[in-house]
Amino acid sequence: MFEMAFNKTLPHFYKQSYHITDHTISLKTVETKTASVFNKISMVIDVPSYIKVAKKEFDYAIGFKSIKQYNGYYIDLNGYIEVEDYLKDRFSRSSRQLLRAGKQRLEICFNSSYRMYYGDIDKSLYDALFKRFFNMLKQRANEKGIENRNLKHWDLYTKDVYNMILNKQASLFVIYDSNKAINISLNMHLGKTVYLFIxxxxxxxxxxxxGHTNWMLQLEWFIKNDIKIVDFSKGNIEYKKRWANNEYHFEYHFFYNKSNILNKLKVFWMVSILKLKQVLRNGNMNTYYYNFLDKLKPDRESFKKINYELIQQELPNKKENLVIISNDEFDEYSFLRRMVYNYLYLSKLHIDEVIVYKELSNEERFYIKSEKESFKIYFNKK
Structure with a gap:
């Protein structure tokens, strides 16, 4: 999948690929020479089962094995004219109301806007967005206590994606709060297929x-721009199941010399191991395994959750002991952001309708005040 989505190429063993949904060819290769497997075993991983691949001809007897691994999810948009039509097929009336309410609440509380960058983006803006993208991925990984493997390849993405956006081979969808990106999605485009990459x-x-606002708005854009397949890729994640209308599996393909008995035995052994791994994966053992490995890494940054509650209380009488924390100063008091934003969500107030104060005499005492009420932020240190 990475070769197809990111590099727009096929591995050496295939001459073309096409979708089983409409039989349109997605990729062709101009190479006629195949990679040699005369004295070795070659494995191609992550071949989506909804994509069929035509193998090249070999000059000698070639052995081939295919085994199912992982589940994947995709959205088939064929036949949909409006995003609301798709939402009606996938979600109940109450769930659709919740989806719309999430977007509306964001727009009530912030100066939100949405932008799809596809075919055009300023380079300085691109660099700033990718820096922000990296920091949000890292922050989210730290909060979950996991390692995000995309961060290891960030230099590759940063280097290549800019030209891919200009050439309409990739897109970047951004949700903004004023000028600050608060949700970023990187997509890979291949014909009428979009791979939701990161x-x-x-x-x-x-x-x-x-996340739900992101998928809803992107689906609207995909339908308007004649995208037919939206692939969520790997991961047995609940929201993918909720949004996708098709499930598939990834295949591992083995190529080997049939006349080599040792290679045949090795392939049999490798396939057996993969089958066992899939059994364990079906039992969710891989999640426990990777979480355990992540905890062993000493350089992993830890995320400290702040326990707090809002206690309704009037501001202190001595106003000279209070200092306003402006929106621009939230970088210095970043731990307050989630507290304030949660309050905005619950109170249905705009960010400009609340004032955050700190006490000069007590560095750990803060207040949130709106026109109708005020609260002291109480930190529970237990």
Whole structure:
């Protein structure tokens, strides 16, 4: 999948690929020479089962084995004219109301806007967005206590994606709070197929369910721009099941010399191991395994959750002991953001309708005040 989505190429063993949904060819290769497997075994991983691949001809007897691994999910948009039509097929009336309410609440509380960058983006803006993208991914990974493997390849993405956007081979969808990106999705385009490659959001806005707003707005754009397949890729994640209308599996393909007995035995052994891994994966053992490995890594940054509650209380009488924290100063008091944003969500107030104060005489005492009420932020240190 990575070769197809990111590099727009096929591995050496295939001459073309096409979709089983409409039989349109997605990729062709001009190479006629195949990679040699005369004295070795070659494995191609992550071949989506909804994509059929035509193998090249070999000069000698070639052995081939295919085994199912992982589940994947995709959206088939064929036949849909409006995003609301798709939402009606996938979600109940109450769920659709919740989806719309999440977007509306974001727009009530912030100066939100949405932008799809496809075919055009300023280079300085691109660099700033990718820096923000990286930081949000890292922050989200730290909060979950996991390692995000995309961060290891970030230099590759940063280097290549800019030209891919200009050439309409990739797109970047951004949700903004004023000029600040709070949700970014990187998509790979291949014909009428979009691969949802990487997405993340600012964890301070967690209350606003940005992920669902992101998928809803992107689907609207995909339908308007004649995208037919939207692939969520790997991961048995609940939201993918909720949004997707098709499930598939990834295949691992083995190529080997049939006349080599040792290679035949090795392939049999490798396939057996993969089958066992899939059994364990079906039992969710891989999640426990990777979480355990992540905890062993000493350089992993830890995320400290702040326990707090808002206690309704009038501001102190001595106003000279209070200092206003402006929106621009939230970088210095970043731990307050989620608290304030959660309050905005619950109170249905705009960010400009609340004032955050700190006490000069007590560095750990803060207040949130709106026109109708005021609260002291109480930190529970237990």
């Amino acid at each position: 997405t993340t959001y600012d964890i301070d806005y967690s209350k606003f369910r940005l």
